[in-house]
Amino acid sequence: xxxxxxxxxxxxxxxxxxxxxxxxxxxxxxxxxxxxxxxxxxxxxxxxxxxxxxxxxxxxxxxxxxxxxxxxxxxxxxxxxxxxxxxxxxxxxxxxxxxxxxxxxxxxxxxxxxxxxxxxxxxxxxxxxxxxxxxxxxxxxxxxxxxxxxxxxxxxxxxxxxxxxxxxxxxxxxxxxxxxxxxxxxxxxxxxxxxxxxxxxxxxxxxxxxxxxxxxxxxxxxxxxxxxxxxxxxxxxxxxxxxxxxxxxxxxxxxxxxxxxxxxxxxxxxxxxxxxxxxxxxxxxxxxxxxxxxxxxxxx
Numbered sequence: 001x002x003x004x005x006x007x008x009x010x011x012x013x014x015x016x017x018x019x020x021x022x023x024x025x026x027x028x029x030x031x032x033x034x035x036x037x038x039x040x041x042x043x044x045x046x047x048x049x050x051x052x053x054x055x056x057x058x059x060x061x062x063x064x065x066x067x068x069x070x071x072x073x074x075x076x077x078x079x080x081x082x083x084x085x086x087x088x089x090x091x092x093x094x095x096x097x098x099x100x101x102x103x104x105x106x107x108x109x110x111x112x113x114x115x116x117x118x119x120x121x122x123x124x125x126x127x128x129x130x131x132x133x134x135x136x137x138x139x140x141x142x143x144x145x146x147x148x149x150x151x152x153x154x155x156x157x158x159x160x161x162x163x164x165x166x167x168x169x170x171x172x173x174x175x176x177x178x179x180x181x182x183x184x185x186x187x188x189x190x191x192x193x194x195x196x197x198x199x200x201x202x203x204x205x206x207x208x209x210x211x212x213x214x215x216x217x218x219x220x221x222x223x224x225x226x227x228x229x230x231x232x233x234x235x236x237x238x239x240x241x242x243x244x245x246x247x248x249x250x251x252x253x254x255x256x257x258x259x260x261x262x263x264x265x266x267x268x269x270x271x272x273x274x275x276x277x278x279x280x281x282x283x284x285x286x287x288x289x290x291x292x293x294x295x296x297x298x299x300x
Contacts, residue, residue: 016187044183062137073141074118078103092219093227104149121152128153134161143194145170218291247272
């Protein structure tokens with residue numbers, strides 16, 4: 001059943017006093033006004049820290065128990081979810097199936113809008129039902145909070161026994177979500193254009209959800225992304241620098257350890273610090289569920 005809502009009543013649909021007569025402004029004035037509005041976003045996200053923390057805890061618990069993470073959205077919101085999912089394998093060394101993104105209209109909608117796709121709640125439910133199992137975590141992204149595709153997906157996720165989160169700019173309670181994260185960014189600079197402040201807020205929340213979750217899951221040591229996938233020259237150089245710094249060895253030695261480890265930063269660091277071979281280093285990491293700090297220092 002379609003979600004009934006008076007869209008004109010949503011905060012993101014209201015006219016913004018700051019942008020009145022903006023079409024008469026100079027380029028520098030327009031840029032300054034947009035920048036001033038954008039500056040409100042981090043504070044709005046900060047006011048949602050408690051709910052973001054709650055969502056992180058649920059996502060971590062789900063992933064530790066063998067679950068997966070799915071982002072679902074339409075339009076700009078859907079694209080943000082797909083981008084977030086795509087960044088996790090190279091950044092945190094996760095398998096592609098662990099974090100995924102689904103958007104209304106399918107892959108083609110990533111590059112060209114498919115009108116009406118966001119209004120199909122049944123398709124949202126079908127897309128989620130076919131991808132999740134009990135114990136997975138599903139994060140919906142919808143600036144309005146009422147996008148039928150997203151609400152249908154979250155409802156299906158709840159039925160399947162998943163953890164559910166909704167990121168929105170409209171703080172209306174949503175039964176389908178265990179956690180509602182709703183940064184109050186106020187009216188958009190261009191009325192209704194939620195690719196602006198709402199999208200920026202959603203991206204900040206998504207960054208925090210994945211980064212905080214994977215830190216807790218041992219994908220980061222100190223401040224370093226030690227599970228990075230060295231898939232290009234820049235990342236190879238970064239990986240070697242990490243081995244040298246964290247392993248306490250000269251650059252030349254770091255290069256050799258990096259290659260001997262199978263180009264795996266954590267393995268190379270363990271080899272350097274504990275003066276052991278690749279197989280032993282990998283066994284130690286496996287026993288610690290991949291947590292480098294546990295291997296090196298015996299700390300949780």
